[in-house]
Amino acid sequence: MxxxxxxxxxxxxxxxxxxxxxxxxxxxxxxxxxxxxxxxxxxxxxxxxxxxxxxxxxxxxxxxxxxxxxxxxxxxxxxxxxxxxxxxxxxxxxxxxxxxxxxxxxxxxxxxxxxxxxxxxxxxxxxxxxxxxxxxxxxxxxxxxxxxxxxxxxxxxxxxxxxxxxxxxxxxxxxxxxxxxxxxxxxxxxxxxxxxxxxxxxxxxxxxxLQAVPADVDVQALVAQLCEPRQVGGVHHVHVWSLDGEHHVFSAHVELQGAPPVEEVLALKQHFRQLVMDYGFAHSTIEFEWPEESCRHGEEGLAP
Ligand SMILES: [Zn+2]
Ligand SMILES: [Zn+2]
Ligand SMILES: [Zn+2]
Known part of the structure; x- marks a missing residue:
């Protein structure tokens, strides 16, 4: 996205x-x-x-x-x-x-x-x-x-x-x-x-x-929203920072659970697209990880 x-x-x-x-x-x-x-x-x-x-x-x-x-x-x-x-x-x-x-x-x-x-x-x-x-x-x-x-x-x-x-x-x-x-x-x-x-x-x-989280973004709330859909087992590598104080950048890894069919994953992407628009992020990247996949960066930080 x-x-x-x-x-x-x-x-x-x-x-x-x-x-x-x-x-x-x-x-x-x-x-x-x-x-x-x-x-x-x-x-x-x-x-x-x-x-x-x-x-x-x-x-x-x-x-x-x-x-x-x-x-x-x-x-x-x-x-x-x-x-x-x-x-x-x-x-x-x-x-x-x-x-x-x-x-x-x-x-x-x-x-x-x-x-x-x-x-x-x-x-x-x-x-x-x-x-x-x-x-x-x-x-x-x-x-x-x-x-x-x-x-x-x-x-x-x-x-x-x-x-x-x-x-x-x-x-x-x-x-x-x-x-x-x-x-x-x-x-x-x-x-x-x-x-x-x-x-x-x-x-x-x-x-x-210093890439602090912008004051107008509540990361804990964002993580909770990312975890809401039932196909999501967890999120990690959630990063929010700002280019200039107004235009923010967001990225996250989303772990899928229960091997959902492609249509459900597409619907999930649509759901996240709306979420990203609501927050007004200028740049965003969301990576989906399947249940048997291991994270290429190693899992880190910001549990829900
Ligand atoms: Zn990271
Ligand atoms: Zn003046
Ligand atoms: Zn990952």
Missing amino acids: HGHPHSHGHHHHAEEEGRAIAVAFWLNFIFTIIEFVGGLMVNSVAILSDAVHDLGDTLAIGMGWALGKTSQRKADSKYSYGYQRLSVLAAVINALVLIVGSIFIISEAVPRLWAPEMPDATGMLWLAVLGVVVNGLGAWRLLRQSSMNASMIRWHLLEDVLGWLAVLVVSLVLMVWDVPILDPILSIGFTLFILFNVARNLWASLKVF
Whole structure:
């Protein structure tokens, strides 16, 4: 059995999406540069930590854009599963860049807790207004779309807007009161938030690389379902892993009992085909073993 239940969209739709990604990339890229330069000019580590966050966004969008075509490429004789795992590699690279950037920001911000430097509050305010407008517009544009991915991006953009609102409030406070320590405090808060998300994403990516069972698959339940038909005496070599966190691969050896006739085995295959479709596996292999056959790999693991 081998199936590809995921359709990959209409050509025109893909083109439109490509253009939207290009616009998002250039907006983020330009804005990241403005933030780094602006953050240095107004002497605010809070803005610099936001710049690191947006550098991560830019990289994520950019790599998604660059890898988009490649990772959609069909499997070939060199990469028999295709190129979808490139997206996991991209996520790990992105995480490493964000970790390096965060260490840099922390090393800048922590000494300022003891020796605070006053940022240019007016410049900070203008950058914050720009940040709220740019990120708010992005979130507002996505409000009209309803796909799962768009809603995740929307949440992300909302976080970005909230971050800039915090910078805006701090800059207003700094215009009135002389409390420069707020800048490094905000910066360290942002950076810890960035690192928390990085750790979460990195862990998810590493689990994909380590071929962990995907969180949305209950292997014990799957084994129980495989064993349900009366012609099945047992299963072994049950393996479930994920190519990229979305497209899963499944294989199993099924032991037949009582030498069922061919029609019953065919019906059994049909039954399993439905099961595999219900789980949405992108690749699946099921081996039938007859009662007198011995397993070529030796039996292992995951009894029902
Ligand atoms: Zn962001
Ligand atoms: Zn095995
Ligand atoms: Zn076997």
